């Protein structure tokens with residue numbers, strides 16, 4: 001189980017331990033830091049199971065609608081197996097509404113001292129299983145129980161879409177953080193593909209098992225994640241913020257694969273301490289601060305925009321409506337179509353895990369969006385000028401369009417698909433991280449819903465020229481990344497925060513390092529004093545603070561915090 005929690009700390013309270021923990025003499029191990037340990041690899045895989053829950057549930061439903069027994073149970077008319085549009089819509093789309101709500105409440109829940117990131121993941125897994133119970137129990141005439149089940153599963157998928165990147169982003173070693181968070185998307189794509197394959201296998205089953213088998217199988221993902229996470233520590237950032245310095249130390253050491261007295265552990269602890277000291281001076285965080293805090297408006301809007309654009313790239317257009325395109329070249333089996341698209345999606349996500357660290361987020365996201373822009377321009381033009389034109393050579397054009405659809409998916413899967421999740425887990429300070437990731441995930445879900453809902457209406461209206469809309473969004477995505485998103489690869493979460501506070505130009509950010517002779521505290525303090533004086537009312541307060549020594553101030557604030565959390569009975573590591 002979680003060894004860090006059971007370790008003992010010499011001394012009475014974390015307040016007394018903090019300074020000692022950070023003394024030079026104690027961190028004398030400077031052996032080589034492993035690139036990736038088995039434990040961290042397992043964490044990446046296990047926590048990403050949240051992605052399987054997501055992908056599996058979204059992939060499942062389109063297959064269900066083709067299954068006779070599913071239609072028989074939930075049809076408006078049992079003779080003709082007809083499901084009305086409204087009933088279909090409610091069963092399919094309610095998952096997205098659930099996810100939106102789940103994502104929004106996940107942030108505040110994860111900030112709870114006891115639940116934290118780790119136990120809230122368990123909680124969301126339990127809710128996922130509950131949703132499955134409803135889905136399996138539903139039968140004629142209670143179609144709405146199926147809908148309820150999907151809403152409840154949706155809560156959980158939304159909650160996990162916040163907690164997975166939050167847990168991975170806060171725990172992973174800085175040099176492979178991007179790749180680890182990208183595993184989440186990899187598992188979403190694997191989940192979609194598994195769902196397609198299982199549906200394909202179950203469609204010919206007779207009787208009620210037809211759709212209950214796929215739902216039953218999904219208990220397994222949630223069970224593995226919910227139980228498996230108990231064997232991993234809480235994230236270092238969550239522990240540290242709640243005064244559990246010793247647990248934070250062990251958590252960093254575990255994920256870096258080094259001893260708790262390693263220099264890299266010290267660097268992380270120091271950075272967390274410097275950040276926390278400054279944060280605590282600001283008092284208790286309030287919800288509005290995700291927009292009003294230092295550089296927070298910029299960052300919150302940026303993260304939400306990145307996630308909205310991830311959907312507006314138009315990837316789901318192919319996943320939801322790919323079948324229709326493939327039919328134009330005679331591939332009429334929708335299950336096969338989905339399996340082809342799903343497989344391209346999975347396979348091409350792998351290079352993304354490598355590229356995100358090798359070339360950095362900015363390069364991948366800009367080139368990825370440019371590539372998708374090009375694919376959509378070709379795709380929409382062929383569809384609009386050739387396919388919708390009666391003289392067009394449908395078969396050849398159809399094949400070329402499929403090639404471009406696959407090239408598009410390859411670009412999405414290796415760049416925007418996974419990396420949108422990575423960057424939104426990195427650009428926020430600890431104080432607001434889970435709440436901001438929640439807003440970003442909610443933005444993803446909202447646009448996901450919007451595309452799923454609006455696409456059939458718009459395509460029937462303007463046909464393939466709809467593709468130009470996605471092309472335009474991809475063009476906007478290039479500009480947003482180039483002008484607004486700083487490079488986060490290789491930097492600690494604390495350095496990334498400082499980089500934002502210092503208003504480093506995004507296009508110059510790849511080379512940015514903390515200025516020589518400065519620490520994160522000193523740069524942050526300069527930045528926050530500048531911020532305060534811009535905001536007028538706080539100017540005099542920060543002005544007078546500026547006279548005293550930053551270090552003394554930081555220590556006393558920290559000790560007060562640890563004394564308080566200690567008194568609350570929580571900060572002791574026992």
Ligand SMILES: OC[C@H]1O[C@](O)(CO)[C@@H](O)[C@@H]1O
Pocket residue numbers: 055185188189192315316319345417418448
């Ligand atoms: O990041 C999640 C998004 O990626 C996809 O799974 C495609 O790979 C979409 O269906 C989903 O909206």
